Amino acid sequence: MSLAEWEFQSLEERHHASKPKFNWDNSVGALTPEVDDPAPYELYFSTRCESTAVDIGRGQSMRKSLGFGWLGRAIDLGPDKYDVDLLADVYAEMDRALHHRQFVRLDLLLNGLSLDRLSPEILVTVLRATFRAKPKLPQWADTIEKFRSSLEQRGIDSKRALRGIL
Amino acid sequence: MGWLHLSTDMPPSRAEFVGVAIKTTIPERQQRHVALVYRKTGADDPRISHLCWHETFRDESWAGDMAWLEIADLANDALNSRSLVGFLHRLRMGNPLVPYGFMDQGCLFRVDDVSGRIEFVTADAQLGLTCASFITCVFRSIGLDIVDEPTWPAERPGDAEFRKFIIDELGKSAKTSRRAKEISVEKFDVRIRPEDVASAAAQGDWPVQFDQAKAIASEIVAELDEMRNPPRSAVGLVEL
Numbered sequence: 001m002s003l004a005e006w007e008f009q010s011l012e013e014r015h016h017a018s019k020p021k022f023n024w025d026n027s028v029g030a031l032t033p034e035v036d037d038p039a040p041y042e043l044y045f046s047t048r049c050e051s052t053a054v055d056i057g058r059g060q061s062m063r064k065s066l067g068f069g070w071l072g073r074a075i076d077l078g079p080d081k082y083d084v085d086l087l088a089d090v091y092a093e094m095d096r097a098l099h100h101r102q103f104v105r106l107d108l109l110l111n112g113l114s115l116d117r118l119s120p121e122i123l124v125t126v127l128r129a130t131f132r133a134k135p136k137l138p139q140w141a142d143t144i145e146k147f148r149s150s151l152e153q154r155g156i157d158s159k160r161a162l163r164g165i166l
Numbered sequence: 167m168g169w170l171h172l173s174t175d176m177p178p179s180r181a182e183f184v185g186v187a188i189k190t191t192i193p194e195r196q197q198r199h200v201a202l203v204y205r206k207t208g209a210d211d212p213r214i215s216h217l218c219w220h221e222t223f224r225d226e227s228w229a230g231d232m233a234w235l236e237i238a239d240l241a242n243d244a245l246n247s248r249s250l251v252g253f254l255h256r257l258r259m260g261n262p263l264v265p266y267g268f269m270d271q272g273c274l275f276r277v278d279d280v281s282g283r284i285e286f287v288t289a290d291a292q293l294g295l296t297c298a299s300f301i302t303c304v305f306r307s308i309g310l311d312i313v314d315e316p317t318w319p320a321e322r323p324g325d326a327e328f329r330k331f332i333i334d335e336l337g338k339s340a341k342t343s344r345r346a347k348e349i350s351v352e353k354f355d356v357r358i359r360p361e362d363v364a365s366a367a368a369q370g371d372w373p374v375q376f377d378q379a380k381a382i383a384s385e386i387v388a389e390l391d392e393m394r395n396p397p398r399s400a401v402g403l404v405e406l
Contacts, residue, residue: 084248087248088255088256092256092277093277095277121249125252128253129308160243161245164310164372
């Protein structure tokens, strides 16, 4: 089993464990259109590196990532490494999720990540890419605390690393 | 020199290096241009990311024609420098069409779901960015406000002339004349000048208030002027 598959399975387990917190049939469901028609869970949290080349005109093409492909790549890279392409994809994919108002999906993902498997660069970038939606993310305060704690455990000044978004 | 490195000095070869580059473009109008300078990795050449003109965003190799300074707030903050470089790389890959304008409140960068490109989104046709507000918008997008805009004066001497000059220039080209009609001399947000951005970048306590920015901005302008017109002794040294 690859690390990405492990993470996927782990996330899925946590999702079921946290299900009572998110009542898919009533109040939280009313917050976002996506919950009214929930897609299969694996579509929400796919960590596979799904991507396809898209013609963007002007003779250029770029890779369009589907789902949260960055997560599998970040886990495979490990907690001590980063690369700029991956950070750029984190911004792009989180932005796309916000654009589609997938707040429940994001909230679950952020709160359920195995932070110690991800590099500090990824942690900081994930939060900088999503902070604009914090009023829509019910577990944001808890999520922030988990991220801060993970950074502090690595000897990083979390207050400074996350300035502007706390 | 105090704040600025000469354009001939190569920015440091650190992966997390991010700086601000500035130059005087039209000396008689005291018009300047500002850009972000960064390295994707330590092995890559430095690049500049900037808004040159209406719908003319560029991310290009460092040409060595601008003075520069390292962003003080990020100098000892590799995590946020790297995250910012990730954001700039995303802009580079998306090559967004950014309109020029004097009002920027509500402007944001967003990924288009169909094309996968990053777009610049405005709620109003009059909204757009200058070279300086492009930089403040980039930082705002990742949660870092570098300037405290409410502390800036609503209008300073020269601002109205600047807007009129820009609209006149936009009107001269068939490609941009429509934009000249969309934006107005009368509708504007506070103007953050290129030297204000450079000044904020030189300081480590963000967001920088106008009074803090003003003094260093003046010194940066003086340095740029000196680079254009070096004192006679310095000219002699260069010639030697």
